[in-house]
Amino acid sequence: MHIAPLSPHDPAELGGFELLGRIGQGGMGQVYLGESPGGEPAAIKVIKPSVVDSETRQRFAQEVEILKTIWGARIAALLDADAEADPPWLATEYIEGPDLSRHVARHGPLPSLLTASLGATLAEALATVHKQGLLHRDLKPANVLLGPNGPKIIDFGLAVFAESSVSLTAPNTVVGTPSCMPPEQARGDRPLTPAADVYALGAVMLFAVSGHLPYQAANINVLFHQVTDPDTAPDLSDVPEDLVPLLTAMLAHRAGDRPALAEVVRRCRSLIEAQGVKVAQARRRLTTHTAAPASEREVLLPTVLAPAPPAAPAGLPDTEPYAPPVATLVLPHEAPEPTPTRVDRPAQGPGSRAATPPAAPAAPASPAPDPDTDAVPEQAATPAPARSRSGQRLHSAQARITAQRLREVYAATASF
Structure with missing residues (x-):
């Protein structure tokens, strides 16, 4: 993922988080890579001042309250949030890894075994969300991050409490990603049920194994017609034979015909075991397959410039070169932060006006590295926390890496 330098108009700090660079943006907001005073990396989502109004604040506050209840x-x-701030912001954990859409675009579709493992993992995650009385409502490939410890779901900006008919959406408007939403959501039906997330998970699994979504069209009205038309079947081309029955059921037009999440987990597990692999082994293979290789990490995050070598110990002969101990730096990978898409529901009937196509999803959000990426030889003593001459805290290793990379990007593009 590309981290752009901060612009002169960007804040240097929000809610105690130091901002290090830009990692994504959309029509509603900007996402920054930040760091807490204690060195915890975070994805900081900020609503653009130009779109802040009472409805936006209310929706953002709802997202914050929902995130507080999800585990x-x-x-x-x-990690933290302030929906009343100017501008409103929230901070979530930063996940090292690409989102599913970028991984498939770069490396191709996943094998059926790994897709089944992905489906079982995400189905369990969604079941946990549903037990807390919530629906995600915007699950899509860009909202699945492939971290070093397995996939994680991000961006609950459209989540609502199950069975709730309350909506902040304007009449005749649909909020979400049309190519991944179920027919009932595309029609604007209320209330939605857990079956809506089952459909979206089926779309994510279809994309993972084939590289395409259930429905595709250049015109938004045509796309909505395909999704809501019971006679238009989803495109299951390039899907391995063993996954076709499950994806057909998950993408059923009627919500009542779709399997429950527990059934999705059971059928994914059966597909995995049919290939002679245990579920835990399949998950480890998925994580290994989607993790960035070491060589790629070195390109994404160059090492920090080495400090001046220490003086040779007293008594060492001048003719013998002195080589100080070397600390190995383990470099992380990064992931973008997505932004949900809001589109107007197409008007029905003749003479209707075409809705504005949804903006392409911004590189997400949602992102969180492991807490410590410095591997130091055991014999090395732990140094005291470094401070600048002014007494301010110096950056942690993660911040130094990012700052150095931003300086190199600027140097490479500068005209002088």
Whole structure:
């Protein structure tokens, strides 16, 4: 993922988080890579001042309150937020890894075994969300981050409490990603049920194994017609034979015909075991397959410039060169932060006006590295926290890496 330098108009700090660079943006907001005073990396989502109004604040505050209630090993955690600030912001854990859409675009579709593992993992995560009385409502490839410890779901900006008919959406408007939403959501039906997330998970699994979504069209009205037409079947081309029955059921037009999430997990597990692999082994293979190779990490995050070598110990002969101990720096990978797409529901009937196509999703959000990426030889003593001459805290290793990379990007593009 590309981290752009901060612009002169960007804040240097929000809510105590130091901002290090830009990692994504959309029509509604900007996402920054930040760092807490204690060195915890975070994805900082900020609403653009130009779109801040009472409805936007209310929707953003709802997202914050929902994130406070969500827990789970496969859910990007909320770190802090202030919906009343100017501008409103929230911070979530930063996940090292690409989103599913970028991984497939770069490396191609996943094998059926790994797709089944992905489906089982995400189905369990969604089941945890549903137990807390919530629906995600915008699950899509860009909202699945492939981190070093497995996939995680991000961006609950459109989440609502299950069975709730309350909506901040304007009449005749649909909010979400049309190519991944179920027919009932595309029609604007209320209330939605957990079956809506089952459909979206089926679309994500279809994309993972084939590289395409259930429906595709250049015109938004045509796309909505395909999704809502019971006679237009989803495109299951290039899907391995063993996954066709499951994806057909998950993408059923009627919500009542789709399997429950527990059934999705069971059928994914059967597909994995039919290939002579245990579920835990399949998950490890998925993580290994989607992790960035070491050589790629070195390109994405160059090493920090080495400090001046220490003086040779007293008593060492001048003729013998002195080589100080070397600390190995383990470099992380990064992931973008997505932004949900809001589109107007196409008007029905003759003479209707075409809705504005949804903007392409911004590189997400949602992102969180492991807490410590410096591997130091055991014999090395732990140094005291470094401070600048002015007494301010110096950056952690992650911040130094990012700052150095931003300086190199600027140097490479500068005209002098």
